[in-house]
Amino acid sequence: MKKQRTHIPNEVSRQIKVEAGHQCGIWRCQITSHLERHHIDENPSNNDPDNLILLCRQHHAMATAGEITKLEQKEYKRKLKEMLIPRIKLYPDEKPILKQVDLNYPFDSGLQTKYEREEYELRWSSEDKLARRIDLDGWEYAFQDLPDGKRAILKGPNGELTLIAKKKQ
Numbered sequence: 467m468k469k470q471r472t473h474i475p476n477e478v479s480r481q482i483k484v485e486a487g488h489q490c491g492i493w494r495c496q497i498t499s500h501l502e503r504h505h506i507d508e509n510p511s512n513n514d515p516d517n518l519i520l521l522c523r524q525h526h527a528m529a530t531a532g533e534i535t536k537l538e539q540k541e542y543k544r545k546l547k548e549m550l551i552p553r554i555k556l557y558p559d560e561k562p563i564l565k566q567v568d569l570n571y572p573f574d575s576g577l578q579t580k581y582e583r584e585e586y587e588l589r590w591s592s593e594d595k596l597a598r599r600i601d602l603d604g605w606e607y608a609f610q611d612l613p614d615g616k617r618a619i620l621k622g623p624n625g626e627l628t629l630i631a632k633k634k635q
């Protein structure tokens with residue numbers, strides 16, 4: 467049976483690129499040009515984000531040839547996902563943008579799924595509880611990566627709620 471190739475949705479494509487930091491997903495490769503999206507299971511219609519990894523041309527060819535096995539590709543993919551949240555924490559001085567959204571936005575935008583995959587819990591916090599949760603209770607701001615490389619902290623309606631995240635115990 468001929469394999470059916472389906473278009474990778476833009477949102478999935480963006481997620482894959484941001485996850486890899488716009489460079490080849492093979493650990494330490496660091497190539498940033500001619501990046502291609504590779505289907506780990508070799509099924510070109512399986513556009514599940516977990517099945518896609520961003521690779522440079524050479525590593526893509528190696529993956530297709532089986533020189534980098536599927537199991538190894540999955541390991542690299544897992545490494546990328548583990549890196550995702552620590553990278554967010556890497557630049558504490560960078561001023562994030564405050565973005566006002568509705569309460570369903572974290573879910574509808576895929577942000578909640580992204581955090582849950584990293585085993586983080588998300589919650590809206592009222593302003594009066596925010597300092598306590600961040601400073602004392604182990605919560606942190608939940609960030610959304612923006613296409614221009616900046617990051618946003620999400621505020622609920624009227625700016626009265628802030629989206630925060632905490633690693634599940």
Ligand SMILES: [Zn+2]
Nearest residue numbers: 490495522525
């Ligand atoms: Zn590479």
